[in-house]
Amino acid sequence: MANIIELHGIIKRYFIGKPNELQVLNGLDIEVPEGEFVSIIGESGSGKSTLMNIIGMLDRPTEGTYSLGGIDTLVQPDVVLSRLRGQKVGFVFQTFNLIGRMNAQKNVEMPMLYNHVPAKERAERAAHLLEIVEMADRAKHQPNELSGGQKQRVAIARAMANDPDVILADEPTGALDSATGRLVMDIFHDLHERYGKTIVLITHNPELAEETQRIITLKDGDIVGVRAGAGHGGRQNAAPTEALS
Amino acid sequence: MNFGDNISQAFTSLRANKMRALLTMLGIIIGIAAVIAIMTVGSSMQNSISDQMQSLGVNNITVYIQQKDDGWGRGGPGMMGAFPGQQQGPGEDDLITNEMLTALREEYPDEIQAYSLSVDVGSGSTTAGSKYAYISIMGANSEYMTANNIDITRGRFVNDQDSDGRRKVAVVSDKLVSSMFGEEDPIGKTIMAVTDSHVGTYTIVGVYQTESSDFGPTTTSDADTQTEMYIPLGTAQKIMGTDGYQMFTIMSATSVNATTFSEQVQSALGKYYSRNEEYEVSTFSMESMVETVTSMLSQVTLAISAIAAIALLVGGIGVMNIMLVSITERTREIGVRKALGATNGEIRAQFIVEAIVICFIGGIIGIILGIILGMIGVQVINSMSSGEGGDMSYGTSVSVNAILLATGFSMAIGLFFGYYPANKAAKLDPIDALRFE
Numbered sequence: 001m002a003n004i005i006e007l008h009g010i011i012k013r014y015f016i017g018k019p020n021e022l023q024v025l026n027g028l029d030i031e032v033p034e035g036e037f038v039s040i041i042g043e044s045g046s047g048k049s050t051l052m053n054i055i056g057m058l059d060r061p062t063e064g065t066y067s068l069g070g071i072d073t074l075v076q077p078d079v080v081l082s083r084l085r086g087q088k089v090g091f092v093f094q095t096f097n098l099i100g101r102m103n104a105q106k107n108v109e110m111p112m113l114y115n116h117v118p119a120k121e122r123a124e125r126a127a128h129l130l131e132i133v134e135m136a137d138r139a140k141h142q143p144n145e146l147s148g149g150q151k152q153r154v155a156i157a158r159a160m161a162n163d164p165d166v167i168l169a170d171e172p173t174g175a176l177d178s179a180t181g182r183l184v185m186d187i188f189h190d191l192h193e194r195y196g197k198t199i200v201l202i203t204h205n206p207e208l209a210e211e212t213q214r215i216i217t218l219k220d221g222d223i224v225g226v227r228a229g230a231g232h233g234g235r236q237n238a239a240p241t242e243a244l245s
Numbered sequence: 246m247n248f249g250d251n252i253s254q255a256f257t258s259l260r261a262n263k264m265r266a267l268l269t270m271l272g273i274i275i276g277i278a279a280v281i282a283i284m285t286v287g288s289s290m291q292n293s294i295s296d297q298m299q300s301l302g303v304n305n306i307t308v309y310i311q312q313k314d315d316g317w318g319r320g321g322p323g324m325m326g327a328f329p330g331q332q333q334g335p336g337e338d339d340l341i342t343n344e345m346l347t348a349l350r351e352e353y354p355d356e357i358q359a360y361s362l363s364v365d366v367g368s369g370s371t372t373a374g375s376k377y378a379y380i381s382i383m384g385a386n387s388e389y390m391t392a393n394n395i396d397i398t399r400g401r402f403v404n405d406q407d408s409d410g411r412r413k414v415a416v417v418s419d420k421l422v423s424s425m426f427g428e429e430d431p432i433g434k435t436i437m438a439v440t441d442s443h444v445g446t447y448t449i450v451g452v453y454q455t456e457s458s459d460f461g462p463t464t465t466s467d468a469d470t471q472t473e474m475y476i477p478l479g480t481a482q483k484i485m486g487t488d489g490y491q492m493f494t495i496m497s498a499t500s501v502n503a504t505t506f507s508e509q510v511q512s513a514l515g516k517y518y519s520r521n522e523e524y525e526v527s528t529f530s531m532e533s534m535v536e537t538v539t540s541m542l543s544q545v546t547l548a549i550s551a552i553a554a555i556a557l558l559v560g561g562i563g564v565m566n567i568m569l570v571s572i573t574e575r576t577r578e579i580g581v582r583k584a585l586g587a588t589n590g591e592i593r594a595q596f597i598v599e600a601i602v603i604c605f606i607g608g609i610i611g612i613i614l615g616i617i618l619g620m621i622g623v624q625v626i627n628s629m630s631s632g633e634g635g636d637m638s639y640g641t642s643v644s645v646n647a648i649l650l651a652t653g654f655s656m657a658i659g660l661f662f663g664y665y666p667a668n669k670a671a672k673l674d675p676i677d678a679l680r681f682e
C-alpha cells in the first residue's frame with residue numbers, strides 16, 4: 001500500500017542561532033501507509049505535538065523532507081499549504097477549538113467555506129456529518145451550550161468536512177472523561193474502518209493506543225519504539241500493521 | 246470563500262459583540278453626521294440666498310463716491326443713505342454729475358437701462374395740525390421706485406415732471422399716513438416738513454407700503470418710527486443747492502454680467518476722479534454680493550467639513566484600534582481558520598470586510614442622523630431670521646453627492662484603517678496563533 005505520509009530526516013530546532021538553541025526533533029523518519037490508524041505516544045515534552053504540527057503543515061521543520069499524498073509540501077508556498085490543510089487534512093484538537101460565535105452546523109461548514117463549496121451543499125454535508133457523529137439534534141447549538149464530548153464530536157465532523165485523506169488528532173480525549181473518551185475513540189475507529197481514513201492519533205492513554213494498528217513511541221525527539229497494536233479490539237477487517245522503514 | 250460569505254461572517258462577528266461594534270462606529274457616525282449636517286445647512290442656505298438675491302435684482306449696480314482710503318476704509322456697500330463723512334461732506338466738485346451720467350450712458354447704451362437717482366435731504370419731522378411723524382427726506386427719480394422695490398399702495402410715485410417742475414409733492418409711508426391721517430384719504434393733503442436745513446410744505450401724491458406691514462396691524466411704536474418721505478429729485482437738488490449725487494444705481498440689462506459691468510463703470514467714472522485728492526468712485530452690485538456670500542458660505546462649509554473630516558479620521562483610528570484588539574482576542578480563531586484551510590488572503594479579506602461593514606453601517610447611521618440634524622439646523626436658522634423680521638426662509642436641500650461621498654468615504658476609511666490590522670491577522674503564523682493563550 002502506498003504511503004500517504006512520508007517524513008524523512010525531520011529536525012525541528014527552536015531559538016536557532018541563540019545560546020538556548022533547542023532541538024526537539026532529532027531527524028525522524030516516519031512513513032504512514034494509506035488507511036492506517038497509527039498512534040504516537042511518549043512522555044510530555046517528547047515532541048509529539050511538534051511532529052503532529054509538521055504533519056499538519058501548520059509548522060515547517062528546520063530540516064528534512066515531507067511528502068503528503070505524493071506532494072512535496074516543504075517547497076510549497078503558504079497559499080498551497082492552506083489549501084492542502086483544508087482539503088487533505090482534518091484536525092481534531094485537544095481543546096476542540098470550535099469558533100464560539102457560530103453554531104455547530106456553521107462550525108462544520110467552515111472548512112467547506114474555504115474550499116469554495118456552494119452554500120446549499122455545505123449545509124447538506126454539514127447536516128450529514130453531524131448525523132454521523134450523532135449530533136444532528138444539536139446542529140443549531142452554540143459551542144458553549146455543548147458538553148466537552150459533544151464539542152469534540154462536532155470537531156470531528158468538522159475535520160471530516162472536506163473528506164480529507166488524513167485525520168490528525170492531538171490528544172482528542174485528553175479533556176474528556178474515560179467514558180466520553182471511549183465514545184470519541186469509537187468514532188475514530190468508525191472513520192477508519194468505514195470511511196478508510198488514515199488517522200494519526202496522539203494520546204497519553206496506553207489503552208487507547210493499544211487499539212490502533214501501530215504505536216510509535218517518542219522520547220526526547222527520537223523514535224524509541226514502534227510496535228503493532230491490536231487494531232480494533234481484534235476486529236477481523238483491521239489492516240495488518242506495517243513495519244517502520 | 247466568496248464576497249457574500251465574507252459579509253455574512255462579518256455580520257456574525259459584529260453581532261457577537263454589538264455594544265463594541267456600536268461604540269466603534271460612534272466616531273464614524275459622529276464624523277459623517279457632522280459633515281452631512283453642515284453640508285445640508287450650507288447648501289440649503291446657499292440655494293435660498295441666491296434665490297432671494299436673484300429676486301432682489303442682481304442686475305442693479307450701485308455707484309457711490311467715498312473718501313480715498315485713509316487706512317480705515319470709510320464708506321462701503323453698507324452705507325446707503327448714512328454717509329460717515331457727512332460732517333465735512335463731499336464738496337460740490339466731488340459729486341457725480343449729470344454730465345458723467347450722460348457720458349456713461351453714451352458709452353454703454355445697451356448695458357444701461359435706467360438710472361435710479363437720489364439725493365439725501367436730511368431727517369426731521371412732518372406736521373399737519375396737531376399730528377406729527379418722523380421722516381427722512383429723500384429726493385428720487387421715477388426709476389428709484391423700481392430699483393428699490395417700492396410698493397405704491399395709493400396714488401403714484403414722484404415722476405420726471407415733478408422733478409423738472411421742482412414740484413413740492415411727496416410720497417409717504419403707510420405708517421405716516423396711519424399716524425397722521427388715520428382712515429382719511431391722504432392724497433392731496435398737505436404736510437409741513439421740517440429738517441435742520443429745510444422747511445417746506447408738500448402735497449401728498451402717493452403712499453407706499455413699509456415692509457413690515459405684513460406683520461399684522463400697526464403697533465403703538467409706529468408713530469415714533471422714522472420713515473422715508475420721497476420728493477422729486479429736482480426739488481431735492483434745489484433744496485440742497487446741488488446738481489450731483491453721492492450715489493446712484495444703474496439698472497443694467499438682464500443680459501449683462503453685473504459684476505464685470507460694475508468694474509467697467511468704476512473705471513469709466515474713475516477717470517473723473519483721478520485728480521481728486523479726497524474722493525474716489527466705488528461700485529457694488531448685488532450679483533457680486535451674491536457671489537461673495539456664496540463663496541464665503543461654501544468656504545465656511547468647507548472649513549467646518551474639514552474639521553468634521555478630522556472627526557472622521559479619529560473615528561477611523563478608533564476602528565483600527567478596535568480591530569487590533571479584536572484580532573488579538575481572536576488570535577486562536579485565526580489559527581483555527583488557517584488550520585481549516587484559510588489562506589492569508591482570505592483572513593485579510595475577512596477582517597477588511599469586517600472593518601468596512603462597521604464603517605458602512607456607521608456611515609449610513611451618520612447620514613440619517615446628519616440629515617435630521619441638518620433639517621433641524623435649517624429650521625433653527627429660519628426661526629431666528631423670521632424672528633428678526635426678515636422674510637428669508639430656507640428650504641432644506643440634501644445633497645445627493647454629499648451622501649454618496651460620505652458613504653464612499655466611510656467605506657474608504659474602513660478599507661484604509663482596516664487594512665493594517667487585517668494584514669497583521671493574515672500574517673499570523675498558524676501554529677503561533679493556535680497556541681495563543
Ligand SMILES: Nc1ncnc2c1ncn2[C@@H]1O[C@H](COP(=O)(O)OP(=O)(O)OP(=O)(O)O)[C@@H](O)[C@H]1O
Pocket residue numbers: 014015022024042043044045046047048049050051
Ligand atoms: N514554540 C516553541 N518554542 C520553543 N520551544 C518549543 C515550542 N514548542 C514546543 N517547544 C518545545 O518542544 C518540546 C516538545 O514540545 P511538544 O509540544 O511537541 O511536546 P509534546 O510531546 O506534545 O508534550 P505533551 O504531551 O505535554 O503535549 C518541548 O520541550 C517544548 O518546550
Ligand SMILES: [Mg+2]
Pocket residue numbers: 048049050170
Ligand atoms: Mg502535545
